[in-house]
Amino acid sequence: MTLATEIVGKTKDFFIQIGDxxxxxxxFFKEVVKRPFELKELLRQCYHMGVxxxxxxxxxxxxxxxxxxxxxxxxxxxFGAVSWMPNMVGISIVREIGPVIxxxxxxxxxxxxxxxxxxxxxxxxxxxxxxVSGTNPFKYLVVTRILATTLMLPLLVVFGDxxxxxxxxxxxxxxxxxxxxLYFNTVFDxxxxxxxxxxxxxxxxxxxxxxxxxxxxxxxxxxxxxxxGLAANTAVVMASxxxxxxxxxAVFVSDIFYEL
Amino acid sequence: xxxxxEKIGMGNVTSVEREVVIKIKDIRKSFGENHxxxxxxxxxxxxxxxxxxxxxxxGKSVMIKCLVGLMTPDSGYVEVLGKEISTLDxxxxxxxxxxxxxxxxxxxxxxxxTVRENLEFPxxxxxxxxxxxxxxxxxxxxxxxxxxxxxxxxxxxxxLSGGMKRRVALARTLxxxxxxxxxxxxxxxxxxxxxxxxxxxxRSIQKKYxxxxxxxxxxxxxxxxxxxxMILLVDGINYAEGTYAELSASxxxxxxxxxxx
Numbered sequence: 001m002t003l004a005t006e007i008v009g010k011t012k013d014f015f016i017q018i019g020d021x022x023x024x025x026x027x028f029f030k031e032v033v034k035r036p037f038e039l040k041e042l043l044r045q046c047y048h049m050g051v052x053x054x055x056x057x058x059x060x061x062x063x064x065x066x067x068x069x070x071x072x073x074x075x076x077x078x079f080g081a082v083s084w085m086p087n088m089v090g091i092s093i094v095r096e097i098g099p100v101i102x103x104x105x106x107x108x109x110x111x112x113x114x115x116x117x118x119x120x121x122x123x124x125x126x127x128x129x130x131x132v133s134g135t136n137p138f139k140y141l142v143v144t145r146i147l148a149t150t151l152m153l154p155l156l157v158v159f160g161d162x163x164x165x166x167x168x169x170x171x172x173x174x175x176x177x178x179x180x181x182l183y184f185n186t187v188f189d190x191x192x193x194x195x196x197x198x199x200x201x202x203x204x205x206x207x208x209x210x211x212x213x214x215x216x217x218x219x220x221x222x223x224x225x226x227x228x229g230l231a232a233n234t235a236v237v238m239a240s241x242x243x244x245x246x247x248x249x250a251v252f253v254s255d256i257f258y259e260l
Numbered sequence: 261x262x263x264x265x266e267k268i269g270m271g272n273v274t275s276v277e278r279e280v281v282i283k284i285k286d287i288r289k290s291f292g293e294n295h296x297x298x299x300x301x302x303x304x305x306x307x308x309x310x311x312x313x314x315x316x317x318x319g320k321s322v323m324i325k326c327l328v329g330l331m332t333p334d335s336g337y338v339e340v341l342g343k344e345i346s347t348l349d350x351x352x353x354x355x356x357x358x359x360x361x362x363x364x365x366x367x368x369x370x371x372x373x374t375v376r377e378n379l380e381f382p383x384x385x386x387x388x389x390x391x392x393x394x395x396x397x398x399x400x401x402x403x404x405x406x407x408x409x410x411x412x413x414x415x416x417x418x419x420l421s422g423g424m425k426r427r428v429a430l431a432r433t434l435x436x437x438x439x440x441x442x443x444x445x446x447x448x449x450x451x452x453x454x455x456x457x458x459x460x461x462x463r464s465i466q467k468k469y470x471x472x473x474x475x476x477x478x479x480x481x482x483x484x485x486x487x488x489x490m491i492l493l494v495d496g497i498n499y500a501e502g503t504y505a506e507l508s509a510s511x512x513x514x515x516x517x518x519x520x521x
Contacts, residue, residue, distance in 0.1 A: 129368035133382035
C-alpha cells in the first residue's frame with residue numbers, strides 16, 4: 001500500500017467516524033426528550049461521575065494552583081508585578097486552565113470508564129439482553145451517561161477552580177504574606193461575567209463531548225475483549241482531541257462577543 | 261392473523277394438529293461476502309422442544325436473534341406467536357418480547373446489578389402484563405426457587421459460578437412468564453455435570469409452565485436428552501430434520517459428522 005492510499009484511507013475513515021458520531025449525537029437529542037425518563041439511573045451516573053471524581057479533580061487543581069503560582073512568582077517579582085499574581089492566576093484558571101485540565105482529567109477517567117463499561121456490556125450481550133427485555137438500551141445507558149457528564153462537568157470545573165485558587169493562595173500566603181481574604185477578594189474583583197459565563201458554557205460542551213465519545217466508542221465496540229480495551233483507549237484519545245477543538249471554537253466565539 | 265395451525269408428522273409419530281408459535285420461511289442473512297443463512301426454514305409448535313444444531317459460525321445465533329428483532333434478515337419471513345416481526349413497531353415488538361424468553365450464551369447478567377435487580381429489570385417495562393405489583397420480592401423469589409438459587413438474591417453476578425450464572429439467567433428469562441423460550445447454547449462453557457443440571461432444569465421448566473422451547477446448540481448430549489425434533493443447520497439451510505433417533509442413524513456424511521464421538 002502506498003503512502004498516498006494509506007492517507008486517503010485514514011482520511012476517509014476519519015470522516016466516516018465523524019459522520020457516525022454526528023448521527024449518534026442526533027439520536028441522543030431525539031431520545032433525550034422522549035419518555036420514559038430514567039431518573040434513577042441518571043442520578044446514579046451523576047453520583048458515579050461527579051462525586052467519585054471530586055478527589056482526583058481537587059488534587060489536580062490544588063497542584064496546578066501551587067505550580068502555576070510558584071513558577072510565575074520569580075518572573076512577576078523581576079518585573080515588580082507580584083501584586084498582580086491573584087489577578088493573573090484567577091483569570092487564567094477560571095477562563096482556561098481550570099476547564100481544560102478538569103475536562104482532560106475527566107476524559108481520562110470518565111470517557112475511558114464509559115467506553116470500557118459499555119464495550120464489555122456489548123461483548124457479553126448485556127445490551128442485547130436489555131433490548132430483549134423491552135428496555136431501550138440507548139436511553140438507559142447512553143442518554144443517562146451523556147446527561148450526567150454534561151451536568152456534572154461544570155460543577156467539577158467550579159470545584160477544581162476553587163481548589164486551584166486555594167493552592168495558589170496558600171503559596172502567596174506562605175511566600176508573600178498575603179492573607180487568604182485579601183487574595184480571594186483580589187481574585188473576585190478581577191473576574192467579570194465575561195470570564196465566568198464562557199468558561200461555564202464551554203464546560204457543558206466539554207461534558208457533552210466526554211459522554212458522547214465514551215458512549216459512542218463503547219456502544220459500538222467490536223466483539224472480543226481486545227475490542228473493549230480499544231474502545232476505552234480510543235475514547236480517551238478522541239475525547240481529548242475533540243476537547244481542544246471545542247475549546248478553540250469556544251474561545252473564538254467568545255472573542256467575537258468581546259469585540260461586540 | 262394468519263392460520264397458525266398445521267399438521268405435523270415426525271418419523272413414526274402420528275400426525276397431530278398443533279399450534280404454530282414460530283414460523284421461519286426462507287430467511288437469508290449475509291455479512292459482506294459471508295452468506296450465513298441461505299434460505300433457512302423452521303416451524304416450532306406449541307409445547308414442543310425443538311433443537312437446532314449446527315457447527316460454530318453456522319448462523320444459529322444469527323437465526324435466533326432474527327426471531328426477537330435483534331437482527332433483521334436480508335429477506336424471508338419471520339413470524340412469532342402469530343405476529344410478523346418485520347411489520348411490528350418498537351412498542352409492539354417490546355410487547356411481543358415479553359412473551360419470549362431469551363437465554364443468552366454467556367448468561368448476559370448485568371454486572372452492576374445484584375441478582376435481585378437483574379430479575380427485576382425486565383419487570384420495569386412490562387407492569388401491565390404482570391398487573392399492579394407493590395412488592396416484587398415474591399416474584400423474584402419464586403423465579404429463583406425454580407432454579408434452586410433463592411439464597412443468591414443479594415449477591416452480585418461476579419460472586420456466582422458459571423453454572424449459577426446460567427441458572428440466574430434462566431430465572432430472569434422466566435420472570436415474565438414467557439410462552440416461548442429461546443436458548444442460545446445453554447450448556448456452552450459448562451462442565452458436564454453442570455450441563456446436565458441445566459438440561460434437567462430446562463425440562464422441568466418446560467413441564468411446569470408448558471412453554472415451547474427452541475434450543476440452539478452443538479452439544480449432542482443436550483440435543484439427545486431434550487429434543488423432540490431436531491434440525492441440522494448446514495451451509496445456511498436446514499440440511500436435515502427429524503427426531504434424534506432418526507438423525508443419529510443417518511448415513512449421510514454431513515449428518516454423521518454431528519453424532520461422531
